[in-house]
Amino acid sequence: MLWFVGLGISGSKSIPVEALEVLSKADIVYFEQFTSPIGKADVLKIKKMTNGELKEGKRWLVEDGNEILKHAKTKKVVLLSYGDPYIATTHIELRTRAIQEKIKTHSIHASSSLTSMIGECGLHFYKIGRIATIMSEMKSLTTPYYVIYKNIIEGNHTVLLLEYNQDKKFFMDPKDALTGLIETEKGQKRNVIDLSTYAIVASRIGFKDQSITSGKISSLKKIDFGKPPHTIIIPGRLHFTESDALKILAKCLDEPHDNSEKTKKISEQMMKKYVPMVREALEEIIPYYKDQKEFKVILDNAELYIQDAEKFLEDGQDEVAILSIGYADGLVDALRLAKGLEPKM
Structure with a gap:
């Protein structure tokens, strides 16, 4: 039998009443302390609650789990931990292994910090x-x-x-x-x-x-x-x-304030940088093609892609907005390269 018992958040004083009987009847109690420090005075008090053997449940021992599972097949074993026993994913994994090995498990929950x-x-x-x-x-x-x-x-x-x-x-x-x-x-x-x-x-x-x-x-x-x-x-x-x-x-120490006001999504940060940059590059290249009608459709499409990008971002379609400004950037870079100009970085 393997019990998973939560100590609560106030040391030995917060241990559930139900757990006292379990601790007193256990053959072995593994006291896990690697998730949070426990005072020596509390450790001594918990030791007095146990009639069986109280062992320190170090991280490697609980993560390995073999010793605990071996004893749980023939003895009453308790894994005692700070807070609630299933805040730690290691304990959940250990319980899963115990059930797979046909070991009975039981849980006593407690408050979590x-x-x-x-x-x-x-x-x-x-x-x-x-x-x-x-x-x-x-x-x-x-x-x-x-x-x-x-x-x-x-x-x-x-x-x-x-x-x-x-x-x-x-x-x-x-x-x-x-x-x-x-x-x-x-x-x-x-x-x-x-x-x-x-x-x-x-x-x-x-x-x-x-x-x-x-x-x-x-x-x-x-x-x-x-x-x-x-x-x-x-x-x-x-x-x-x-x-x-x-x-x-x-x-x-200071008046509480909202942290979310200053932080923008990565897509918004990218758009803030790239929209002005692409538009500036487009305006710079337009004079090179003002008398070439065959390129007008490309220039118009570049401008439309920029406008679409701003609209998509406003509508919450972040990925499509990034794609649109990327298309505009690609068209502008192609036009610049055709005139021997370096792309805008």
């Missing part, structure tokens, strides 16, 4: 977009950067989990994560993140010393957020009820 944090900040949960993790390697920040970009375009909020290494006792400082995003912006240049971007840092949600601080990144970089765990939220389009709640539930 992800779901609890959203309400604690006063945000609407249905506006949470794709979640991303920020690691300490700079090259890995491109993925969370574009997750933020896509979420903001859709008006959604982005939850950013920060790297935690149980073996090295390392938890990324929110300031380092924000600095990394600023550096990533310098290379990507999509106008997604800058020092004026409004962000929320939620720390130790569920514990007595929990704190929620929000403000511009320039303001947050001056704050000491204390002990982990921490999570960053980059809001998208804030409803007025979210802004009002945030000002009451969090420590606001």
